[in-house]
Amino acid sequence: MRTSLLVAATFLFFVSSLALSVVLTVSQVSVLPNRPDTTYELGRDFITGSRMTAAQLLLTGQDVDRVSVTFIVTTGSAYVRQAGLYDSNGNLLAASTAVCGFRGSGTHTETLPFSTPVPADSVAAVRTCIVRVFRVINCLEMPTCI
């Protein structure tokens, strides 16, 4: 009888320890953010001062497949606009299509697609750039700025 009680008590202790382990593990995992800092670089054209003011990742499911950028053009001219996604080691995961063409003075918003979707959780840095191209015809050379 005493041995049976001991077995039962030990078994209960075992089960409660197991439950406690599971609870603590799950609670610890669920409260801590998993991400390092996320960095956004907003590009600026040194000659004209035209600059990016916003970048927004757009997801399809869990993957980033587009980025919306907002930029201010101070001097109407041809500009190339592009964005890149980087991992926490600084490796380029994907570069967007480089868009090139004339933009007048004012605020503009564009969506730049990535040819290869990138898992959102692997993106640690987003770089955007805007660089003046002196003539629209130079856009035919398909310039990039990432």
Added chain:
Amino acid sequence: MYIVMGRKNLLIVVLLLTSVSMAVYSLAVSTGSVSQAGGSGIVDVQKVDVRVLGVSVAANTIDSATVTVSSSVSGTYLVEVFVTVGGCSSYGSTSAFLSTAPTQLAIQLNPSCPYDYPAQVRVRVTQP
């Protein structure tokens, strides 16, 4: 040993050893949680996905930033923004409830920085 100790005694020993190891593991996990919560909060735990989906800054003088963030685990988080523009650095933070739905947060920065160089906006999300 099986014959000497008997089946029940052997079971008791095994269960006791397992229980003690479970208790030690639980203690290690809970202690680790405390020390990590007091640190930078930047750890590589895959269960939670905090996403910084976008940033926006003012056009001329950067005195505020709007960030879009989400978390796979709902709760209150500390969102910090570090801005570097040329030689100027500024900082701002706020506490906010985050969930899987993207949340836009407007954060005041101090000091303000003129936007005369490319701007780097670094966002950190931790549990306060």
